[in-house]
Amino acid sequence: xxxxxxxxxxxxxxxxxxxxxxxxxxxxxxxxxxxxxxxxxxxxxxxxxxxxxxxxxxxxxxxxxxxxxxxxxxxxxxxxxxxxxxxxxxxxxxxxxxxxxxxxxxxxxxxxxxxxxxxxxxxxxxxxxxxxxxxxxxxxxxxxxxxxxxxxxxxxxxxxxxxxxxxxxxxxxxxxxxxxxxxxxxxxxxxxxxxxxxxxxxxxxxxxxxxxxxxxxxxxxxxxxxxxxxxxxxxxxxxxxxxxxxxxxxxxxxxxxxxxxxxxxxxxxxxxxxxxxxxxxxxxxxxxxxxxxxxxxxxxxxxxxxxxxxxxxxxxxxxxxxxxxxx
Amino acid sequence: xxxxxxxxxxxxxxxxxxxxxxxxxxxxxxxxxxxxxxxxxxxxxxxxxxxxxxxxxxxxxxxxxxxxxxxxxxxxxxxxxxxxxxxxxxxxxxxxxxxxxxxxxxxxxxxxxxxxxxxxxxxxxxxxxxxxxxxxxxxxxxxxxxxxxxxxxxxxxxxxxxxxxxxxxxxxxxxxxxxxxxxxxxxxxxxxxxxxxxxxxxxxxxxxxxxxxxxxxxxxxxxxxxxxxxxxxxxxxxxxxxxxxxxxxxxxxxxxxxxxxxxxxxxxxxxxxxxxxxxxxxxxxxxxxxxxxxxxxxxxxxxxxxxxxxxxxxxxxxxxxxx
Amino acid sequence: xxxxxxxxxxxxxxxxxxxxxxxxxxxxxxxxxxxxxxxxxxxxxxxxxxxxxxxxxxxxxxxxxxxxxxxxxxxxxxxxxxxxxxxxxxxxxxxxxxxxxxxxxxxxxxxxxxxxxxxxxxxxxxxxxxxxxxxxxxxxxxxxxxxxxxxxxxxxxxxxxxxxxxxxxxxxxxxxxxxxxxxxxxxxxxxxxxxxxxxxxxxxxxxxxxxxxxxxxxxxxxxxxxxxxxxxxxxxxxxxxxxxxxxxxxxxxxxxxxxxxxxxxxxxxxxxxxxxxxxxxxxxxxxxxxxxxxxxxxxxxxxxxxxxxxx
Numbered sequence: 001x002x003x004x005x006x007x008x009x010x011x012x013x014x015x016x017x018x019x020x021x022x023x024x025x026x027x028x029x030x031x032x033x034x035x036x037x038x039x040x041x042x043x044x045x046x047x048x049x050x051x052x053x054x055x056x057x058x059x060x061x062x063x064x065x066x067x068x069x070x071x072x073x074x075x076x077x078x079x080x081x082x083x084x085x086x087x088x089x090x091x092x093x094x095x096x097x098x099x100x101x102x103x104x105x106x107x108x109x110x111x112x113x114x115x116x117x118x119x120x121x122x123x124x125x126x127x128x129x130x131x132x133x134x135x136x137x138x139x140x141x142x143x144x145x146x147x148x149x150x151x152x153x154x155x156x157x158x159x160x161x162x163x164x165x166x167x168x169x170x171x172x173x174x175x176x177x178x179x180x181x182x183x184x185x186x187x188x189x190x191x192x193x194x195x196x197x198x199x200x201x202x203x204x205x206x207x208x209x210x211x212x213x214x215x216x217x218x219x220x221x222x223x224x225x226x227x228x229x230x231x232x233x234x235x236x237x238x239x240x241x242x243x244x245x246x247x248x249x250x251x252x253x254x255x256x257x258x259x260x261x262x263x264x265x266x267x268x269x270x271x272x273x274x275x276x277x278x279x280x281x282x283x284x285x286x287x288x289x290x291x292x293x294x295x296x297x298x299x300x301x302x303x304x305x306x307x308x309x310x311x312x313x314x315x316x317x318x319x320x321x322x323x324x325x326x327x
Numbered sequence: 328x329x330x331x332x333x334x335x336x337x338x339x340x341x342x343x344x345x346x347x348x349x350x351x352x353x354x355x356x357x358x359x360x361x362x363x364x365x366x367x368x369x370x371x372x373x374x375x376x377x378x379x380x381x382x383x384x385x386x387x388x389x390x391x392x393x394x395x396x397x398x399x400x401x402x403x404x405x406x407x408x409x410x411x412x413x414x415x416x417x418x419x420x421x422x423x424x425x426x427x428x429x430x431x432x433x434x435x436x437x438x439x440x441x442x443x444x445x446x447x448x449x450x451x452x453x454x455x456x457x458x459x460x461x462x463x464x465x466x467x468x469x470x471x472x473x474x475x476x477x478x479x480x481x482x483x484x485x486x487x488x489x490x491x492x493x494x495x496x497x498x499x500x501x502x503x504x505x506x507x508x509x510x511x512x513x514x515x516x517x518x519x520x521x522x523x524x525x526x527x528x529x530x531x532x533x534x535x536x537x538x539x540x541x542x543x544x545x546x547x548x549x550x551x552x553x554x555x556x557x558x559x560x561x562x563x564x565x566x567x568x569x570x571x572x573x574x575x576x577x578x579x580x581x582x583x584x585x586x587x588x589x590x591x592x593x594x595x596x597x598x599x600x601x602x603x604x605x606x607x608x609x610x611x612x613x614x615x616x617x618x619x620x621x622x623x624x625x626x627x628x629x630x631x632x633x634x635x636x637x638x639x640x641x642x643x644x645x646x647x648x649x650x
Numbered sequence: 651x652x653x654x655x656x657x658x659x660x661x662x663x664x665x666x667x668x669x670x671x672x673x674x675x676x677x678x679x680x681x682x683x684x685x686x687x688x689x690x691x692x693x694x695x696x697x698x699x700x701x702x703x704x705x706x707x708x709x710x711x712x713x714x715x716x717x718x719x720x721x722x723x724x725x726x727x728x729x730x731x732x733x734x735x736x737x738x739x740x741x742x743x744x745x746x747x748x749x750x751x752x753x754x755x756x757x758x759x760x761x762x763x764x765x766x767x768x769x770x771x772x773x774x775x776x777x778x779x780x781x782x783x784x785x786x787x788x789x790x791x792x793x794x795x796x797x798x799x800x801x802x803x804x805x806x807x808x809x810x811x812x813x814x815x816x817x818x819x820x821x822x823x824x825x826x827x828x829x830x831x832x833x834x835x836x837x838x839x840x841x842x843x844x845x846x847x848x849x850x851x852x853x854x855x856x857x858x859x860x861x862x863x864x865x866x867x868x869x870x871x872x873x874x875x876x877x878x879x880x881x882x883x884x885x886x887x888x889x890x891x892x893x894x895x896x897x898x899x900x901x902x903x904x905x906x907x908x909x910x911x912x913x914x915x916x917x918x919x920x921x922x923x924x925x926x927x928x929x930x931x932x933x934x935x936x937x938x939x940x941x942x943x944x945x946x947x948x949x950x951x952x953x954x955x956x957x958x959x960x961x
Contacts, residue, residue, distance in 0.1 A: 056554060058550055058553060058554055060545075060550070061453070082559075085556075086556045086558070087556070088556075089553075089554060089555060089556030090554065090555045090556045091556070094554070094555075095551070095554040097547055097550075097551065099547065102546065102547040102548065103547045103548055103550075103551045104548055104551070105548045105551075105552075105565075105566055105570070106548070106570070106645070106646055107569060107570055107573065107643075107644065107645060107646075108565075109645070116555075116557060116561065116565065117555045117556075117557070120555065120556055120557045120558060120561070121556060150645040150646070152645075152646055166555075337785075337788060337792075340785065340789065341788070341789045341792050341793065344789045344793070345793055348793075348798075348801075349801075352801065352802070352805060353805070356805035356806060357806070357807075360804075360805050466935050466939055467928075467931070467932045467935050467936070470877045470878070470881065470928075470931040470932065470934075470935045471928045471931065472880075472881040472884055472885060472924060472927050472928060472931070473881075474884075474885065474888055474903070474924060475921070475924030475925065475927060475928050478912065478920050478921055478924055479921060479924070481912055482912055482917050482920070482921060485912075486912050486913070486915070486917070493912075493913070538942075581791055581792060583794075584791075584792065584793070584794030584795060585794075585795065587794050587796070587797070588794055588795055588796030588797065588882075588885070589796075591796055591797070591800075591889075592796070592885050592888065592889070595888070595889060595907075596907070606797070606800060607889055607890075610800060610804055610889065610890065610891060611890065613804070615804070618800065618801055618804060619801060621797065622797045622798065622800070622801045625794045625797040626792075626793050626794060626797065628794075629792055629793070629794050630792060633792060
C-alpha cells in the first residue's frame with residue numbers, strides 16, 4: 001500500500017470553557033489515500049465539522065487540539081508554526097465551507113479574492129492571475145466575466161461553485177469540504193456533487209466530504225466514515241457499509257432512508273438524542289440508544305474491531321475479530 | 328443609486344423635522360417665553376424683527392401655514408433674527424464657528440484614529456489578563472461625564488501644576504493673528520478641552536470598534552482568509568477591519584451628536600468661547616432666537632456628517648450598489 | 651444593551667422563548683455572582699440605592715444648612731469640605747443621591763418602555779407602520795441630544811419633572827432600533843403563529859407573547875440607557891437648566907462652577923459630584939457590560955491554554 005496522503009493519529013479536540021471541557025473529538029484515527037473520496041457522516045453535534053477544522057488547522061478558541069497528530073505528506077500539521085503552515089495552506093490542501101455567502105468576503109469581488117490568495121503564495125503578474133482565475137472558473141462552468149462580480153450578485157449555486165473554483169487555484173492534493181451542498185436544493189445538490197466528482201477524476205485530488213445526509217455521497221465516495229459522539233463508529237468501503245452496515249448506529253441511519261425502487265417498509269428512526277459531550281455515557285457511547293445493547297456495553301468502551309475490510313467500534317464484533325490496532 | 332437617494336431623503340426629512348421642531352416649540356410650550364423675549368425688542372432692524380416674529384409667532388396675524396412657509400424660507404436664507412445684544416444671530420454664529428470647528432474637528436479625528444487602532448488591535452489579540460480588564464475599564468472611562476474629566480484635568484494641570492491655562496481660547500490681551508506665537512497660544516489653550524473630549528470620545532469608539540471587530544472575526548470569511556494562507560495583517564485589515572468599520576460608518580457618524588453635546592459641556596467648563604459657550608450664554612440670557620438657531624446649526628452638523636458617511640458607504644460597500 | 655451599536659442595526663441576541671420565570675431568575679442570579687463585573691456593578695448600585703433611601707444614616711449634617719465656615723478643605727468634621735456658602739459638601743453629596751437616582755431610574759424606565767412598544771410594534775405590525783416608526787426613530791437618533799434638551803428645558807419650568815419629560819423624549823430612540831431587530835427575529839417563531847391562529851389580537855400578541863421573551867434585552871437596554879441618562883441629567887443641571895433649589899449632583903456642580911470652586915482651590919466641591927456621577931455610571935455600565943457578555947459569549951474574555959500533549 002502506498003504511503004497515505006493524510007494520516008490522522010489519535011486526534012482529540014476539546015472545547016475548553018470556564019465551566020466545562022467538551023470533548024468533541026475523541027481519539028480519531030483515519031487515513032486518506034491520494035485521489036480517494038472519503039465521506040464522513042453523522043448527526044449534528046457528532047463532531048464531524050470539528051474534526052474537519054481540526055485537520056485543516058482552522059480551529060478557533062475555545063476549541064483546541066488536545067492530543068494526536070495530523071500527518072499530511074510527511075509533516076505533522078499540529079506541530080507546525082503559523083508561518084510553516086502558511087506555506088502548506090491552499091497549495092497542498094484547501095477548504096470548501098458550507099455557505100459560500102458566509103465564506104466569501106462580501107466586500108471583495110470574486111476576482112479580488114482569487115488574487116489575494118495567489119499573491120499570498122507566489123509572485124505572479126496580474127496577467128497570470130487573471131488567466132488562472134478564468135481557468136478555474138471555467139472548470140466549474142462559470143463565465144470569466146464574473147470575476148468582477150461580488151458574492152451577493154451571484155446565485156446560490158454559482159457562489160458555491162465559485163468557492164470550489166477558488167479551492168482549486170493551486171490544484172491541491174486534498175480538498176476538505178464541510179457540507180458544501182447543505183444550503184442547496186436537491187437538484188442543485190446533485191449537480192454540484194456530479195461536478196465535484198468530475199473535477200476529482202480529472203484533476204486527481206483527494207476529497208474529505210462531511211455531511212449529515214448519507215444519501216448525498218452514497219454514489220460518490222470511495223470510503224465512508226460514520227461518526228458518533230466524537231468517535232469513529234464505523235469506517236470502510238462505501239459499498240460495504242451500505243450493503244451490510246455493521247454498527248447498530250449505521251444500521252439505524254440507513255434504515256431511516258426509504259429506497260426509491262425497493263419494497264415499501266416502515267421507516268424507523270433512532271430513538272433518543274445525541275449525548276452531552278461534556279459528560280458522555282459510560283462504556284459504549286451509543287448504548288443508551290442501541291437496539292442491540294448487551295450488558296457489557298454499559299461498562300466497556302469498545303475498541304475499533306476489524307471485520308474484513310471494515311472497522312467498527314462495537315462490542316458485537318469483539319469476539320469475531322482482532323482489534324484493528326492496539327489503541 | 329437607490330441607497331443614496333434614500334439617505335438624501337432621510338437627510339432632508341430630518342432637517343425639515345428639526346426646522347419644524349423649532350417652529351412648534353415656542354407655540355406649544357406653556358408660558359409666554361417668546362412673547363416676553365420679543366417684547367424687549369424695540370427700535371431694531373424691522374426686517375430682523377419680522378423674521379423673529381415669524382419664527383416665534385408673536386404679533387403675527389395670518390394663516391399659520393403661510394407663517395410656516397415664510398419661516399422655512401427665512402431659515403434657508405440665514406435670517407435668524409437678532410441676539411439679545413441686538414447683533415444678527417448669523418453673524419454671531421459665524422464668528423464663533425471656527426473655534427468650535429477646530430476643537431471638535433481635530434479631537435474627533437484623533438479620537439477616531441485611536442479608537443479604530445486600539446479597538447481593532449484589541450480585538451485581534453484576544454487572551455491574556457488585559458482582554459478581560461481593559462474593555463470594561465475603557466467603557467467606564469468612556470461613560471465618565473465629560474465635564475468630570477474636564478474638571479479633573481483642570482484641577483491637575485491648571486490649578487495644581489499650573490502647566491496649562493485655566494480657561495478661554497487664547498490669552499487675554501493678545502491680538503488674534505496668524506503669527507506663530509498666537510497660534511501656539513491657541514494650541515496651548517486647546518490642549519485641556521481637547522484632551523477631555525478625546526478621552527471620552529476615544530473610549531466610546533474603542534469599545535464600539537472592538538465589539539464590531541469581535542463579531543466580524545467570528546465570520547466564516549475570516550476563517551477562510553486563514554485557510555487560504557493569507558498573512559495575519561492582511562486578514563486583519565482586508566477581511567476583518569474593513570468589514571467591521573464600513574457597515575458601521577453611518578452608525579459612527581450618528582454618534583457625533585453625542586460628541587457635539589460633550590463639546591458644549593467642555594466649552595462651558597473651560598469657558599472656551601466657541602458655539603457651545605454661546606449656547607450656554609444664550610440660556611442664561613434667555614436669548615431664544617440665538618438658542619434655537621444654534622440648535623439648528625448643531626443638528627445640521629450631524630446631518631451633514633451622517634450624509635457624508637452614507638455617501639462614503641455607498642462608494643465603498645459593494646452591497647449598497649444593488650440595494 | 652450593546653452600546654457598541656447605539657444607533658446602528660445589530661444582530662439580535664439569541665433568546666429562548668417561554669423560559670420558566672423561576673429557573674430563569676435562579677440562573678440569572680448565578681450568572682451575576684459568577685461574573686466579577688456584574689457583581690462589582692451590582693454592589694455599586696446597591697450602595698447607591700441604600701444611600702438614596704437612608705441618607706441620614708451616613709450624613710448627619712443638614713445639607714442645606716449654610717452654617718459652617720466657607721470653602722473649607724476636607725477635615726474630620728467635613729469629609730469633603732464646605733461650599734462657598736458654608737454647607738457641608740459630603741452631606742450634599744449623600745442627600746443628593748436620592749433625587750439623582752430617582753430621575754435616572756424613572757427616565758430610563760419610561761424611555762425603555764416607550765422604545766419597547768415602538769420597536770416591537772414596528773417589527774410585528776410591519777408595513778407602513780414599521781416604516782413610519784422607523785423614520786421617527788431615525789429622526790430622533792440623528793438630532794443631537796444635548797442641544798435638543800437645552801432648547802426644550804429652556805421653555806419649561808425648571809425642575810425634576812421637566813428633567814424627566816425632556817430626557818425621556820430624547821432617550822427613547824436609543825434602543826428602539828435594537829428592540830425592533832429583536833422583535834423581527836422573533837416574529838417568525840412558531841409560538842407567535844400559534845397565538846395568531848388562536849385568534850389573539852395584535853396588542854395581546856405584542857404585550858403578552860413577544861415582550862416577555864425579550865426580558866433580557868429589555869433589562870440590558872434599561873441599564874445601558876441609565877449610563878447615559880445620568881450623564882445627560884447632570885450635564886443639563888450643570889449648565890443651569892435644572893432647578894437650582896433642588897439638591898442633585900448636577901445642581902451641586904452648577905453651584906461649584908458658578909462659585910469658582912476650582913479657582914478658589916476648593917477642588918472637592920467641584921470634583922466630588924462629578925465623581926459620584928461617574929460612580930453611578932460605572933455601576934450601571936458594569937452590570938450592562940456583564941449582560942452583554944452573558945448574552946453574547948463571543949465577547950467573554952478568552953483564556954488561551956496551551957494544552958498540547960503528545961499522543
